[in-house]
Amino acid sequence: MTLLVIGTGGRAYREYLLASIGARYEVHLLAGEEPTWEREHIAGWTVLAAPGETVDATEMCAAALALREPVRGVLSWDEARVLQAARVAQALGLPGGDPDVAMRCRDKHLTRRALHAAGVPQPASVLVRDVDEALAVADTIGYPVVLKPRALAASLGVVLVRTPHELVDRFPFARDTTVPGAWTYETVLVEEYATGAEISVDSAVHGGQVSPLFVARKDIGYPPYFEEVGHVVDAADPLRTDPELLRIVAAAHAALGITDAMTHTEFRLTPTGPKVIEVNGRLGGDLIPYLGLRATGIDPGLAAAAVACGLPPDVTADRALVGAVRFRYPEKDDTTIDAIDIDTAALPAAVDRVTALAGPGDVVSPPPVGTLWGRVALATAVAGTVAECAAALDAADAALTVRER
Template sequence: MPARPVVLVVAPGDENYRGYCLEQVADAYDVVLLTGTEPSWEKPHITDHAVVDPSDPAALLAGGRALAARHDLAGVMTWDEWSVVPTARLARQLGLSTTAPEVMQGCRNKATARSLFARHGVPSAASVSVRTRQEAEAAADRIGYPVVLKPASHAGAIGVLRVDDRDQLTVAYRAAERTAGQGTESTSVLVEEFLDGPEISVECVTYRGATTVVAVNRKTISPPPHFEQLAHSVDADDPLRETVAPAARAAINALGITDGVSHIEMRLVDGRPRLIEVNARLAGDMIGHLVRLATGIDLVRAAADIACDRAPDLTPTRSSAAAIRLLYPDTSGTLTHLTYDGPRPTWLDRLHYQCRPGDQLLLPADGGNLYTGRIGYLITTATTGQQARARADEAARAVTAVLDRTSGPRSAAA
């Protein structure tokens, strides 16, 4: 039996949301890891690993070279937002296929991406990079309220707030500045035009400069001022795909992405797509799994194939729909009780808890984020997106979470 190609995965991430990625890569490739901690859940899927500090470029390069000396690497890949630039640098150093590292830097730095969108005529949002609260106030006055404040180099909507007037700007600027200070590609804050309309993401695959728009994901976002992601759904027959495909391709071309899977966030303003950002990696929140359930297309396998300079198979084998409901409590506090009291029909693909009684949960309204506030998620399937979303809502009503609010701050957020 011929040996399978070996792919190096950088920063495999959290099993709750990225376990399926590593599992699907390992279905077709031998996997070696560069990781910040000793492998645990990853062990059944890997053949070798090196532990390095992922924030240290020299250490990451040395670890990659050590693995390359032990294995004939066919490719290097990551689905970790903070690792896309060093992974591209590592691939280039090893002479393997990659989008240029400087292009990945442009994707990570939202200010750079906005300027490229403007230069290439890609519909986006007015945006100003600022370093002080006074600059933020001046920018908001020029753009016009409401505006959005966000770190220039981050992910997961952390530190992103809608601001309706100057009174709200001081608190929002502090939050964005605090998160921006953790950035690597940029530590500045962006003040941007608020795009009023439904939010979607477009899942794309680019190989040797040619982009295929695979699927559209319809999002449910929390009420302002936060932009917490509450639900996603993918329908193989979504008519929006043809509407937004030109804007998605234009964004990828403007940034210079030549190879890889991209997660492109947009809002539909008066029915027309306006770009929020391009993430040059697989989507989070299990969206890649939703795409596979709905279309049969394996985005994870596509990403691995492209990393190894192999043409991906993007042939749809299904035409259905899937949805994920991200589970949050209605208050911050200590989780004391968590149960699911509903049936387990075949359309309930997954019910996953990422916390247990005794854990502290802190919602965004109380200073938390998606890492501190979520209980878990559930995934449903159906013939249409609308039906998949309805089933997800039905299943979510059967989840009971009881929290002790006396041990944590109260919250009115849901």
């Protein structure tokens, strides 16, 4: 069974997905350059004409239609390529082929409109064109407010403002932050600041049936920015079966028209109940699906492949553990890396991964300059309790030395 995968993302964050899928499916990769590490997990590939890019849906559709083997499903877990994947699936008549649904997830303003129309609980949100409009809206909503780009992910460009002066100062950050392949909007969302713990729910959706797989609790750092510095997935988390949360998850998916996809829904657990922050039409990032796999035994890669092919996903858990990830950043802007040393002898058994994300000569910065690209290393741990995972990650942090030039 041939599965078309569009882009792979970074090896440290996504190889486990491709390895899992490649063991079960004949994977054909659409890539912007010749694959390297991916070759071990794929049956074939097509390099698109624009070097380093896989953002042209027209070229991707042509490449997919030119394949000799029949394609059963189309899959992408890259935020910048989710809409294109939907267009390719539409061209092939496959599940997930609804670009309008993809856009309602991709464009956060369209998300807000759809959720508001359905009465799904969420923060108040207004789209503004400039600072003057933003100031007027903030006065109406009441400070603090959050400034947010329309079409980014991973909290990029999102910033808290507590006063009019901060709003004026930070508006360009929300408006101008971008990444390769993202759309650039002059407009920005001004949103009510929802207090409470931040969580995410990864779900598999097949034929409109939403199956939540696992809940991740976020650790947010570098205020007033919302950098995700770590996550914890507990298979026994009571939120995983919380009726109110599950009701809102289902209502949000129905409001957006999602019928066949993997999704990553983010919430704030406010004093008045869960509020939807955003719904992404893809698997979660930051190794959250990896933590879910290790904690529950549910394979998110195979679930994603199944729904892409119009098949029911296997969402049966076979264990109840805790998985956690923590990211390491440099201490100051424009840090030039000499080496990252890991004392493996000092790592406890619960630590299952310590990965350097920067190498000799790399220049990195902490947020807001560096955001997620400022990370220099990550560590994951799997254990029986949240406390055991935290202790293991503390030990991993102590075992890691970042040497600067």
